[in-house]
Amino acid sequence: MSGKVLYLSHKNTGSPIDMGDGYIREFLKNGVAFLDYKELYLQYGRRKTEEFITRYIKQNDIGILVFSAEGGSFNFSREFFLGLRSGVFVSMMVGDAVYYFETRDKFYAQVMDLVVVWDSYPLVRSFEALGAGSFLLPCAFDRKNYHKISPVEKTMDVSFVGCVSGRKGRMEYIEHLTKNGVEVRVFGQGSSGGMVSMAEMTGIFNRTRINLNFSDAGGTTCLTGRTRFGNEVKQLKGRIGEVSLCGSFLLSEDTPGIENLLLPGKELDIFRTKEELLEKVRFYLADEKEREAIADGGYRKAVKDFDVSRMIPAFLAELERLRASKVSRSFRSIVPDAVFERNFATYRFLYAIKFVKRFRLSLALEELVLAFKIGKIDLYQLYTFFIEEVVDKFPRIKNFIKRLFFYRTS
Numbered sequence: 001m002s003g004k005v006l007y008l009s010h011k012n013t014g015s016p017i018d019m020g021d022g023y024i025r026e027f028l029k030n031g032v033a034f035l036d037y038k039e040l041y042l043q044y045g046r047r048k049t050e051e052f053i054t055r056y057i058k059q060n061d062i063g064i065l066v067f068s069a070e071g072g073s074f075n076f077s078r079e080f081f082l083g084l085r086s087g088v089f090v091s092m093m094v095g096d097a098v099y100y101f102e103t104r105d106k107f108y109a110q111v112m113d114l115v116v117v118w119d120s121y122p123l124v125r126s127f128e129a130l131g132a133g134s135f136l137l138p139c140a141f142d143r144k145n146y147h148k149i150s151p152v153e154k155t156m157d158v159s160f161v162g163c164v165s166g167r168k169g170r171m172e173y174i175e176h177l178t179k180n181g182v183e184v185r186v187f188g189q190g191s192s193g194g195m196v197s198m199a200e201m202t203g204i205f206n207r208t209r210i211n212l213n214f215s216d217a218g219g220t221t222c223l224t225g226r227t228r229f230g231n232e233v234k235q236l237k238g239r240i241g242e243v244s245l246c247g248s249f250l251l252s253e254d255t256p257g258i259e260n261l262l263l264p265g266k267e268l269d270i271f272r273t274k275e276e277l278l279e280k281v282r283f284y285l286a287d288e289k290e291r292e293a294i295a296d297g298g299y300r301k302a303v304k305d306f307d308v309s310r311m312i313p314a315f316l317a318e319l320e321r322l323r324a325s326k327v328s329r330s331f332r333s334i335v336p337d338a339v340f341e342r343n344f345a346t347y348r349f350l351y352a353i354k355f356v357k358r359f360r361l362s363l364a365l366e367e368l369v370l371a372f373k374i375g376k377i378d379l380y381q382l383y384t385f386f387i388e389e390v391v392d393k394f395p396r397i398k399n400f401i402k403r404l405f406f407y408r409t410s
Contacts, residue, residue: 078340121257
């Protein structure tokens, strides 16, 4: 299968999370071609990037395309992917689909042979209802980065690594523990421990007796505006695999399908309420033998299921099986949708700004012409792009605008 699969994604330079680049490394090790669509787009612009990819696929006899995009991005038209499907098995990998299903993912899914979901069993069924094949592929990680440290001294009773800024539900859980005498160390955006590197995070997992994981999708994106998801919206977090690969005990908020990843009471444990969280924290702090037995069970399962070096070859074999048995879906035309058109058109302004900053004025004009041709613009997204691409470069101006317009980052 070497040379017949193309992974169309982007590098994650500077990201504290290695999952994206870990996938790229493993795909390359397994003979998969890789194109960074963000680099191509900045070099060639929208139209010539689509032409470059189409030509690359033909010249290199690509039979399977795996597309994995940055969250909330609209670099490619649906027509581009539909045009490839006559000779290529076209698949899309989606993460954080709970944020993007209604605003982006369901529209691209309509022109895909397969949608691979990282973090939501319920959305697998939603994609299938749109006519695309779909299955869940849990987040996998490089064991060179996520590993046991031995010997290690457990110096923290309970810790959480993740965003708490604006996450009311998470803070309620943590504060319930602290008010009842449990010391909780918190790291990440908006926390007392602050941001940590990947190496520091791995060390925290290893040195903690009980690692917490919250399953809420409580943030916002520029596509959802100021509307914040309620705590009832859950997803399978990558933290499940990260902590387990470090051989440490994980106590996770429940979420649909978590038992398909790790068995509660055997490979991790779960909680549903503040009271249950406190009860289980006290139990597992007191019973080291049971806690470490569960941690060991989670580690053995994680090595088998969450190691990217094992996951990618199995995934490629499944792709080839699906490609060989492909039954083509017929499309007469792509039905226009106001939500997709507004988001797609507004995204053109992001790259128009990027191109202007690089003095690529003809490419900026290409984006603006398409945006105004569609004629639907989301002002909140446009404002967000302006803040990220222009105002962020001038902190004093940014602080003034934040005070003036009550702008908040998610």
